[in-house]
Amino acid sequence: MITYSLKRIASGIVLLAVICAAAYALLFVNGSSIARNIVGDQATEAQVEAKSIELGLDQPLPLRFLDWVGSALTGDLGRSWFGTLTVSDALTTRLPVTLALIGVAMLFVTLLATTIGTLAAVKRGWIDRAVQVGAVIxxxxxxxxxxxxxxxxxxxxxxxxxxxxxxxxxxxxxxWIASLTLPVIAIVLNYVTASAQQIRSAVIQQRDRDFVRTLRSRGLGESEILLKHVLRAAAPAGLTVLSLQFVGLLGGAVILERIFALPGIGQLAVTSTVSGDIPIVMGVVLYTVVIVVIVNLAVDLINGWLNPKVRVS
Known part of the structure; x- marks a missing residue:
């Protein structure tokens, strides 16, 4: 289990490095003058050049990225180029809103999808048909x-x-409750039936396995088999789907935050990208990727604990 965990952590670090490098490079390929955007159109060329030197924009791109990495490793993500607020302060005030929105929504999705999906797999009938139709809708x-x-x-x-x-x-x-209720409901309505359908399929598949028939032949009750054995065997498939939805919501939260005027990192990322505030954008990328890596690592570890075959693969 330790070797399995170290491999997953190493792959997460590699993913973090690759995405940060790619994002940093892409932020400078539009050809516009970042220094000119900061000082304004009325500034002279000398002022633009002075701002470029102040921000280190006169240095080669790889050297700038390595300098950013060195500062990030010490916990210093810099300051906003359009204000005095540090990147860490800007993110720590907005990240809790986004995480609260996604975390609460995914908690309800997990509970409802597991319950509905299991009932659809066991009872079938109208519940099963409702899940199928709801997933399509x-x-x-x-x-x-x-x-x-x-x-x-x-x-x-x-x-x-x-x-x-x-x-x-x-x-x-x-x-917080009043502001998050409607966006949470929107996420739950959009995701719960699709998740329930995946869990339903996983439960049906596990109930048809030979080990379930063996447990029945030994006299175990259906409830005990379902709760102690079938759900555990079906959990990896459900966890994978839910983790993918969580990651997708990190990127899609910007739309909900704009509709409900939530002060989350989604809106911060959009406004910073439009204005060319590179330190803020890189801070959002770093925090987001770290969250994704942690979520994926947690899911992998849980799947490895539930199913030892996962650790071998």
Whole structure:
């Protein structure tokens, strides 16, 4: 298990390095003058050149990237090029909003999908058909459409929830709950049936295995077989689907954050990319990739614990 874990950690570090290098290079290929964007169109060429030298933009790209890596390894991600706020401060104020949104939504998706998918696999009938139809509808309707409908009906027309997020410095639990309820519901509605369908298929597959028939022949009850053996065997497939959805939401959260005016890292990434604030963008990339690596590592370790064959492969 230790060797398996070290391999997964090493692959995560390699992935982090590759993505950061690629993102850093892509941020400088548009041909526009970053220094000119910062000092403004009215600045002279001498001022633009001075700003370029101040930011180190006169240095070769590989040297700049290595300098950024060296600072990042010490925990210094620099400062915003369009303000005095440090990258760490900008991210630590916004990252909790995004993680709370995705984390709470995925918790409800996991609980509901596991329950519904298991019932569909065991009971079949109308529950199974409802999951099949719901999965198709969930794939056909984009998540932002559900978000817009929920915001229009329950925030604008009925006024049950705030149309604009009230999350801010010192905001209490009431503000967080009121601001996150609708986007969480939008995510759950969009993802739960697709996840339930995957779990349903995994449970059906495991219930047809020889070991289940052996357990039945030994006199074990169906509930005990399902809860102690079938669900454990089906868990890796469900965890993989849920982890992919979690990772996808990290990139797609920007749309929900814009619809519900949530101060998360998605909006920060978009505004920083448009303005050319490279330190902020690289900070978002670094934090996001680290979260993805941690999630994938946790899923791999859990799958390895549930199924020893995974560790061998």
């Amino acid at each position: 969930g794939d056909a309707i984009p998540g932002f459409v559900l978000a817009v409908v929920l915001a229009t009906v329950f925030a604008v027309q009925l006024g049950w929830f705030p149309a604009v997020s009230s999350i801010g410095p010192g905001a209490g639990a009431d503000a």
